[in-house]
Amino acid sequence: MLPLSPSLSNPLCFRCQNRAVVVPKECGLVPKAMSAGTEPAFLNGFGRRDLVLFGLSSSLFVVAPSSGLLAEEELKMASVVDDINAYTYLYPVGLPSKKFMFKWVESRKPERYSSAAPLSPDARLRIVSERVDIIDNLIISVSIGPPNFQILKSKEKSSWSAKDIADSVLSDKSALRVTSTQRLAESSVLDAHSSDINGELYWYYEYLVRKSPTKNAQESNLYRHYVASTAERDGYLYTLNASTLSKQWTKMGPFLEKTVSSFRLIPPTENFVPPYKDPWRFW
Numbered sequence: 001m002l003p004l005s006p007s008l009s010n011p012l013c014f015r016c017q018n019r020a021v022v023v024p025k026e027c028g029l030v031p032k033a034m035s036a037g038t039e040p041a042f043l044n045g046f047g048r049r050d051l052v053l054f055g056l057s058s059s060l061f062v063v064a065p066s067s068g069l070l071a072e073e074e075l076k077m078a079s080v081v082d083d084i085n086a087y088t089y090l091y092p093v094g095l096p097s098k099k100f101m102f103k104w105v106e107s108r109k110p111e112r113y114s115s116a117a118p119l120s121p122d123a124r125l126r127i128v129s130e131r132v133d134i135i136d137n138l139i140i141s142v143s144i145g146p147p148n149f150q151i152l153k154s155k156e157k158s159s160w161s162a163k164d165i166a167d168s169v170l171s172d173k174s175a176l177r178v179t180s181t182q183r184l185a186e187s188s189v190l191d192a193h194s195s196d197i198n199g200e201l202y203w204y205y206e207y208l209v210r211k212s213p214t215k216n217a218q219e220s221n222l223y224r225h226y227v228a229s230t231a232e233r234d235g236y237l238y239t240l241n242a243s244t245l246s247k248q249w250t251k252m253g254p255f256l257e258k259t260v261s262s263f264r265l266i267p268p269t270e271n272f273v274p275p276y277k278d279p280w281r282f283w
Contacts (some may be wrong), residue, residue: 074095074096074097075092075094075095075255075258076092076093076094076095076096077090077091077092077093077258077259077262078090078091078093080129081266082110082128082129082142083268083269083271083272084110084111084112084128084271084272084273085110085112085113085128085129085142085144085238085272085273086233086265086266086267086268086269086272087142087238087240087263087264087265087266088262088263088264088266089140089142089240089259089260089262089263089264090258090259090262091104091131091140091259092255092258092259102133102136102138103133103134103135103136104131104132104133105131105132105133105134106129106130106131107130107131107132108127108128108129108130108131108141109129110128110129111128111129112128112273112277113126113128113144113236113273113274113275114273114275114277114278116128116144124145124146124148124172125143125144125145125169125172125173126143126144126145127141127142127143128142128143128144129141129142130142136244136248136252137244137245137248138242138243138244138252138256139241139242139243139244140240140241140242140256140259141240141241142238142239142240142241143169143173143238143239143241144236144237144238144239144275145169145172145236145237145239146235146236146237147160147168147232147235147236147237148167148168148171148172150171151164151167151168151171152164152165152168157201157232158201160201160203161192161194162192162193162194162203162204162205163189163192163205165192165194165203165205165230165237166189166192166203166205166207166228166230167189168237169228169230169237169239170189170207188207188208188209189205189206189207190205190206190207190208191205191206192204192205192206193205197264200231200265201231201232202229202230202231202263203229203230203231204227204228204229204230204260205227205228205230206225206226206227206228207226207228208223208224208225208226208246209223209224209226209243210222210223222245222246222247223245223246224243224244224245224246225243225244225245225246225248225249225253226241226242226243227241227242227243227253227256227257227260228240228241228242228260229260229261229263231263231264231265233265234274234275234276235276236275236276238265240259240260240263242256242257242259242260243256244256
């Protein structure tokens, strides 16, 4: 078991970052370990090469207690390394002192972009991996797709705002045959900002998506609450999304924020398959 730096457990408020704020809101998404020029704690001392060699192992990390809702808790997190698409992140496993364990199922194992499930009819944005906790209604997924240059007016990524990145990703995130404008109308971006981490830009945003009433929740205003991190490599956007129902956000949101904060692109290995290799292949 490898302890993380306490800085990972003390997220900074969105309002403390240089960003475009749509609706001010109390929250914490990016930890101090993610400030410019600072490598995330879980990649210091435990090298990127080590993470890749561990692969999709069940290595556990411990996040030190924070001042949040469950300040007295010690959160266990496990690492995921996808060397096919060259990224890594941490996800919550349990709270031992409360005898609470998440019930994760890997619904989509990591796969190359060319064979991944599309999120829209034009197959631009595709899910390359996903895990779900059906009991607690949690979803963590990683998707890859090209930027939408109808929204991002420049090809220079240093000029892209976090809000525009959010709109670009969300414009392609729909299984329905609707326009990009209609897809954006389904979503509401609450907050967005960017962070330069060792020379690599990461864009962070929080948003709501309308969700049809279910058998267990008949509210007409039911939403799914998301936090996301996006980075660009070789002309493609890599995005980690983590979500739960809006009514569960107070309880589950802080755990999902830690996952989003930990998302990093890592140096490709010989197993890496770039998205532009056979992009329209589905077998």
